[in-house]
Amino acid sequence: MVIASRESRLAMWQAEHVRDRLTLLYPQCDVKIVGMTTRGDQILDRTLSKVGGKGLFVKELEVAMAEGRADLAVHCLKDMPMELPEGFAMAAVMEREDARDAFVSNDYASLDELPDGAVVGTSSLRRQALIAARYPQLVIKPLRGNLDTRLAKLDRGEYAAIILAAAGLKRLGLAARIRALLSPETSLPAPGQGTLAIEIPERDDGLDLVALLAPLHHGHSALVSIAERKVSQVFGGSCQIPLASYATIDGDQMHLRAMVATPDGKRMISAEAHGPAAEAEALGLQVAEQLRVQDAEGILAACLSEAAQADDDARSAELAASAAGKPAA
Numbered sequence: 001m002v003i004a005s006r007e008s009r010l011a012m013w014q015a016e017h018v019r020d021r022l023t024l025l026y027p028q029c030d031v032k033i034v035g036m037t038t039r040g041d042q043i044l045d046r047t048l049s050k051v052g053g054k055g056l057f058v059k060e061l062e063v064a065m066a067e068g069r070a071d072l073a074v075h076c077l078k079d080m081p082m083e084l085p086e087g088f089a090m091a092a093v094m095e096r097e098d099a100r101d102a103f104v105s106n107d108y109a110s111l112d113e114l115p116d117g118a119v120v121g122t123s124s125l126r127r128q129a130l131i132a133a134r135y136p137q138l139v140i141k142p143l144r145g146n147l148d149t150r151l152a153k154l155d156r157g158e159y160a161a162i163i164l165a166a167a168g169l170k171r172l173g174l175a176a177r178i179r180a181l182l183s184p185e186t187s188l189p190a191p192g193q194g195t196l197a198i199e200i201p202e203r204d205d206g207l208d209l210v211a212l213l214a215p216l217h218h219g220h221s222a223l224v225s226i227a228e229r230k231v232s233q234v235f236g237g238s239c240q241i242p243l244a245s246y247a248t249i250d251g252d253q254m255h256l257r258a259m260v261a262t263p264d265g266k267r268m269i270s271a272e273a274h275g276p277a278a279e280a281e282a283l284g285l286q287v288a289e290q291l292r293v294q295d296a297e298g299i300l301a302a303c304l305s306e307a308a309q310a311d312d313d314a315r316s317a318e319l320a321a322s323a324a325g326k327p328a329a
């Protein structure tokens, strides 16, 4: 069995995690990992939402699976497109890690402690909007790169604090860097945050990978991800829009909360619903409908035109820089 993985430390940890679970389940099976670099790993100078979004990190892995060089790929569910390309399926959704955002800083213990004008690093439009709405006195600057790069930028003093997913830090043994976990009330998580999913190609050799991977599937985590991702899907499933969607299950009841905002956090709408967990998709649609009647589409249109404007600005800067004979910053 071959697992295709990106080469970042986090992606490798995730692939190794699945390899170890499979090896325990099927000691007779030889599980290997093949590492590969994706377009998303190569483009580090621009905000992710502006260079093509979620598909960027999975394409090369899918090509490897389609060509028979790999049997499965492990992804952060948060980075997976809402609809998988023809010929691929989600074989398992694993048990969710901590879904919360984490506050990381060398000098401050929480967002509340940051002085006016302090620079906070994040490239997630969702985190940017949520922080800007609650802490208008803070300055939010883009932050990209893998986890180690982001932490190094913080340590060099480029930011007073940065916001990252708690799950990634915990997986890499970096939980000690977390100064505060942001409650869903402060920073409602992204759809699927903290959850790993396994993607497989359709195959015609009769091997039932879904059945083989079933012990890695976690029913509750799958149900909350269906509800969360439905909300995102209704609004286009893009990461160019600040959208949060977070569900929890208590007994057989699900609680789903969602939020849509403009990147500056000046317009923000929320919705929530309770219902049977088994009706996850319907709950997602219900919350999406509540957002729609509050003009979610109007807010999203404003986001997309802002993103297009930023793209134009970036292109103009690139053109001006190349005319001046130097690479764009």
Ligand SMILES: NCc1[nH]cc(CCC(=O)O)c1CC(=O)O
Pocket (backbone or CB within 6 Å): 076, 077, 078, 079, 163, 164, 165, 167, 168, 192, 193, 194, 195, 196
């Ligand atoms: N967009 C990048 C990404 N995709 C998944 C995670 C974290 C791990 C997870 O949510 O499972 C991260 C890093 C971050 O948001 O800080």
